[in-house]
Amino acid sequence: MKNEQIYACAKCGAQFQKWSGRCTGCGAWGTIGEDALETEEAAPSRALSKKPGKTNAFSDLTKENGSAERVKTLHAPFDELLGGGLVPGSVTLFGGEPGIGKSTLLSQIALTLSQAGQSVLYVTGEESPSQVRLRLERLAPAIPPSLRFLDRNDAEVIAATILKEKPALVIADSVQTLRVESVSGEPGNISQIKAGASILIEAAKKSGVPLVLVGQVTKDGDLAGPRLLEHLVDTVLMLEGDRSHTFRMLRVLKHRFGNTEECSVFSMTERGLEIVSDPSSALLADRPVQASGTIVSCLLEGGHPLACELQALIAPAGYGTPLRRVSGFDSNRVSLLLAVLGRRAGVPCADMDVFFNVVGGIRVSEPGLDLAVALALASAKYDCAVPDSVMAWGEVGLAGELRPVSRPEARLKEAKRLGFKTVIVPKQKKQVTLDGLEIRACSTLREAIQAAGLKKS
Ligand code: TYD
Numbered sequence: 001m002k003n004e005q006i007y008a009c010a011k012c013g014a015q016f017q018k019w020s021g022r023c024t025g026c027g028a029w030g031t032i033g034e035d036a037l038e039t040e041e042a043a044p045s046r047a048l049s050k051k052p053g054k055t056n057a058f059s060d061l062t063k064e065n066g067s068a069e070r071v072k073t074l075h076a077p078f079d080e081l082l083g084g085g086l087v088p089g090s091v092t093l094f095g096g097e098p099g100i101g102k103s104t105l106l107s108q109i110a111l112t113l114s115q116a117g118q119s120v121l122y123v124t125g126e127e128s129p130s131q132v133r134l135r136l137e138r139l140a141p142a143i144p145p146s147l148r149f150l151d152r153n154d155a156e157v158i159a160a161t162i163l164k165e166k167p168a169l170v171i172a173d174s175v176q177t178l179r180v181e182s183v184s185g186e187p188g189n190i191s192q193i194k195a196g197a198s199i200l201i202e203a204a205k206k207s208g209v210p211l212v213l214v215g216q217v218t219k220d221g222d223l224a225g226p227r228l229l230e231h232l233v234d235t236v237l238m239l240e241g242d243r244s245h246t247f248r249m250l251r252v253l254k255h256r257f258g259n260t261e262e263c264s265v266f267s268m269t270e271r272g273l274e275i276v277s278d279p280s281s282a283l284l285a286d287r288p289v290q291a292s293g294t295i296v297s298c299l300l301e302g303g304h305p306l307a308c309e310l311q312a313l314i315a316p317a318g319y320g321t322p323l324r325r326v327s328g329f330d331s332n333r334v335s336l337l338l339a340v341l342g343r344r345a346g347v348p349c350a351d352m353d354v355f356f357n358v359v360g361g362i363r364v365s366e367p368g369l370d371l372a373v374a375l376a377l378a379s380a381k382y383d384c385a386v387p388d389s390v391m392a393w394g395e396v397g398l399a400g401e402l403r404p405v406s407r408p409e410a411r412l413k414e415a416k417r418l419g420f421k422t423v424i425v426p427k428q429k430k431q432v433t434l435d436g437l438e439i440r441a442c443s444t445l446r447e448a449i450q451a452a453g454l455k456k457s
């Protein structure tokens with residue numbers, strides 16, 4: 001086998017003969033690094049010299065092979081999110097931005113499981129064992145002896161340890177620090193990550209030990225490098241949020257053994273991440289009273305309704321291109337809604353600086369939030385407050401028309417539970433209603449702006 005120098009993009013994995021600043025595959029800047037290419041004889045010619053494999057009928061598979069028995073981590077919210085716990089031999093990729101709380105949550109899980117007398121192996125790489133110990137001490141009064149660490153980054157050594165010790169759970173923190181001797185390049189580059197993870201994945205499958213691989217994520221939300229691991233692992237979890245806020249969302253992006261739509265909300269406290277039992281109320285706790293530019297909407301997260309507050313501020317632009325600063329929501333979507341507001345609803349904002357924010361540092365992406373975003377912007381533009389007892393949802397089309405959202409009944413119930421009196425929603429043939437809630441059904445954004453009582457002051 002001959003190793004030749006080639007280059008690969010850390011984001012999409014495209015390979016190049018020459019280094020360049022920008023990947024032509026995905027358009028990302030500064031993601032191309034060294035990679036090793038294995039040049040061997042063409043695979044088909046080698047195939048002739050191999051012994052063929054044995055095929056089997058699916059119907060002959062015994063039930064045990066298919067049934068998903070679970071290893072409970074005993075951390076209740078985590079087990080629930082995964083539909084009962086981790087599946088033996090399964091591999092979970094746990095992603096999130098640096099400092100978001102990945103190691104914290106996994107330390108809590110490691111502690112709960114080891115406190116129940118089960119052995120847990122924490123492979124340190126990102127931090128030194130004493131740093132991990134400091135965190136563990138912060139999270140629990142005593143660290144059980146069955147919680148062990150391995151301070152190695154050689155993937156083959158880690159795999160051998162898993163196969164020999166067969167702990168109840170292995171946490172490898174992180175996949176970016178794994179190293180494989182036979183592969184060229186520094187830890188963290190594509191080929192090292194791929195090779196290191198594959199070795200650990202194989203060890204997990206062979207030993208039946210569930211494995212959690214921590215993957216650092218870049219600012220734009222990509223599992224840097226680990227993106228390529230998504231198809232190799234059984235489950236992909238993503239911890240999201242804003243480091244300067246307390247709320248964190250743990251989402252299931254892929255799950256071979258259960259629902260992918262799941263999502264839990266945690267808050268970061270001095271005792272680690274704690275599950276938030278009523279996230280809607282928590283997110284609305286510090287709402288300003290009768291403030292212009294703010295409105296509450298309800299989206300569906302993990303199949304559950306979640307109310308969140310949206311805030312907009314609009315001010316005349318100084319000079320040059322007006323500013324557009326958006327956090328927690330797709331900024332292109334905000335630009336689109338500004339255009340729709342201007343062209344279809346008579347609320348022009350073209351020469352204004354626009355700031356938009358989802359309160360609590362959470363990120364939301366449902367199109368059902370469009371209407372509330374547009375109303376927050378209109379309210380900010382007119383400096384006229386939407387009454388505090390009003391909630392809104394609906395998708396906004398390019399013609400300024402409102403389109404229905406999924407499961408309106410769940411959202412209505414949540415609005416009523418939280419004490420809202422009026423909801424502004426898209427008009428539907430079969431309008432869903434709920435006793436005790438005034439439904440203002442509108443077919444256009446223009447109508448909705450009126451229904452919200454917004455006018456130029
Ligand atoms: P950490 O789990 O180290 O992040 P990651 O592994 O994703 O990089 O979390 C780091 C932050 O969490 C750090 O800023 C301190 C904070 N933290 C708490 O607020 N409370 C706690 O109990 C712990 C352990 C950490």
Ligand code: MG
Pocket residue numbers: 099102103104126173
């Ligand atoms: Mg960490």
